[in-house]
Amino acid sequence: MAAREREDIGAEFGRLLRRGLIVALVLLSLALLVLWRADSPRLERLRMSLADWATPSVEMTADPIGAVSDMAADFRDFTRVHERNRELRAEIQRLRAWRETAQQLERENAQLRALNNLRLGSRTGFVAGEVIADSGSPFAQSALLNIGADDGVIDGAAAVDGEGLVGRVVGVGRRASRVLLLTDFNSRVPVKVLPSGRRAILSGENSDSPRLSFLDALAGVAPGDQVVTTGDGGVFPPDLPVGRVAVVGEYGARVQVAADYERLEFVRILLYRPSTRIDTPGGLIAPRESPAEPGDAEGAAPGAPDAPLLGQAGAD
Amino acid sequence: MAGNASRPARLAGMAALAALGWLAILIGLAPIDARAAAWPAPDLLFGVVACFAVRRPSSSPAALILVLGLARDVLGGGPAGLGALTLWAAAEYLRFHRDRFIRSPLAEAGALAALSLLLPFAHLVAMTALFAPSPPLSVLALGAISTFAAALAVRVLLVHLLRIGGEAVENHRLIGRAR
Numbered sequence A: 001m002a003a004r005e006r007e008d009i010g011a012e013f014g015r016l017l018r019r020g021l022i023v024a025l026v027l028l029s030l031a032l033l034v035l036w037r038a039d040s041p042r043l044e045r046l047r048m049s050l051a052d053w054a055t056p057s058v059e060m061t062a063d064p065i066g067a068v069s070d071m072a073a074d075f076r077d078f079t080r081v082h083e084r085n086r087e088l089r090a091e092i093q094r095l096r097a098w099r100e101t102a103q104q105l106e107r108e109n110a111q112l113r114a115l116n117n118l119r120l121g122s123r124t125g126f127v128a129g130e131v132i133a134d135s136g137s138p139f140a141q142s143a144l145l146n147i148g149a150d151d152g153v154i155d156g157a158a159a160v161d162g163e164g165l166v167g168r169v170v171g172v173g174r175r176a177s178r179v180l181l182l183t184d185f186n187s188r189v190p191v192k193v194l195p196s197g198r199r200a201i202l203s204g205e206n207s208d209s210p211r212l213s214f215l216d217a218l219a220g221v222a223p224g225d226q227v228v229t230t231g232d233g234g235v236f237p238p239d240l241p242v243g244r245v246a247v248v249g250e251y252g253a254r255v256q257v258a259a260d261y262e263r264l265e266f267v268r269i270l271l272y273r274p275s276t277r278i279d280t281p282g283g284l285i286a287p288r289e290s291p292a293e294p295g296d297a298e299g300a301a302p303g304a305p306d307a308p309l310l311g312q313a314g315a316d
Numbered sequence B: 001m002a003g004n005a006s007r008p009a010r011l012a013g014m015a016a017l018a019a020l021g022w023l024a025i026l027i028g029l030a031p032i033d034a035r036a037a038a039w040p041a042p043d044l045l046f047g048v049v050a051c052f053a054v055r056r057p058s059s060s061p062a063a064l065i066l067v068l069g070l071a072r073d074v075l076g077g078g079p080a081g082l083g084a085l086t087l088w089a090a091a092e093y094l095r096f097h098r099d100r101f102i103r104s105p106l107a108e109a110g111a112l113a114a115l116s117l118l119l120p121f122a123h124l125v126a127m128t129a130l131f132a133p134s135p136p137l138s139v140l141a142l143g144a145i146s147t148f149a150a151a152l153a154v155r156v157l158l159v160h161l162l163r164i165g166g167e168a169v170e171n172h173r174l175i176g177r178a179r
Helices: A002-038 A040-079 A081-115 A307-315 B007-029 B044-055 B062-076 B082-096 B098-103 B105-129 B137-161
Strands: A123-134 A142-145 A158-160 A165-172 A177-181 A188-194 A198-203 A211-213 A226-229 A241-249 A252-257 A266-273
Touching: A002 A040, A002 B062, A002 B082, A040 A081, A040 A123, A040 A165, A040 A177, A040 B007, A040 B062, A142 A165, A142 A266, A177 A266, A188 A211, A188 A241, B007 B044, B007 B062, B044 B062, B044 B082, B044 B098, B044 B105, B044 B137, B062 B082, B082 B098, B082 B105, B098 B105, B105 B137
Parallel strands: none
Antiparallel strands: A123 A142, A123 A266, A142 A177, A158 A165, A158 A266, A165 A177, A188 A198, A188 A226, A198 A211, A211 A252, A226 A241, A241 A252
């Protein structure tokens, strides 16, 4: 009889415990929802802690699925191989012309930078990573990369692929980081439209063509115009290609993003240090050293003094 | 009978749900096409949980379903917690009416279709209440269609290939049913 009573008490205790656990989990879910809406960075840290832990299994699953997806894409390409070949030949011709122009501009750029020895050239390094997961939900447009703080990735850095800007880093774990794509609702990037030079904010709307918000006037903006970053705020390097104006209508303009989101496999995270203008003696302070910069030196000004040199100048 | 299911069998069922649920989350996250206008990825976790809630209610406790839902939400990058709550609500509905669904596969398919539509709709309502932007209805509708198709495929896979058969239950309490 006593044993039966003990068993009943134990069962009742177990039931209470389970219900308590469920209530706690429901409250946790509600708290996370409120946290997501009110304070995204804190939740982002939580996300990245879980992502760090889950990265190996995410990579293991992504590889075979990616292989199957690639096979399907390759088969599609194979069926239109002749057409693709013609496109590639035309592309090579175009790129040859661009190479000549780029070399010419590079020479001119080096000469101009050498003339201005009071300005530190911005230094942009990069670290490349593989996309191992996407959001998997229509409510968010993001990608998880297999590189993190250990590789030198910093929060807010720009992510680019071979075509142009992909998005920005919004969460950094030790071994993983999350990139918010330009198409996400929460993405806002300051851009300018060339050749008119009009400035605007590129706002994601969960569609393939983000909107140009705060464009002061549509005059001088036409479909096909190039859209690049302004570098305002010093978060992104200036003049990164973003895309081209796709539509200009009564209610504003939309941009066709240059990045290839359909086959987003590898991206580069730019480790950008904005240039430092020396206006006053107080400005002679060496810029803070960022962590590791594996791909550093890309885009460094040929004639510009580097950071340690400036530090010595400040000491003097 | 669920009440008669042995403790090791229940634990094995829970382990299977946890493993299959985690696999469903990972597959759902696999990067295939990151375009906003691409066909949305199906909610595979819903398919796995639905199958277990109907056939192995004693092995699919609410706490485990909530934990899986939270893991999916946190890893995915969307609104955290919302997916877990709606998944749990859907699982409890399926568990409550499971006797009918086991008797009639058509009724089960109908319930899966209705829930595939209702879950994104519930997300939409919650996002509107929180003044958060939501994707277009057309994208959500495509997601519902792919989720329904995936849920049917998962059901066939689990029932016919992995032999996860139905078990009867003794009561219909909503919370704390799994023992």
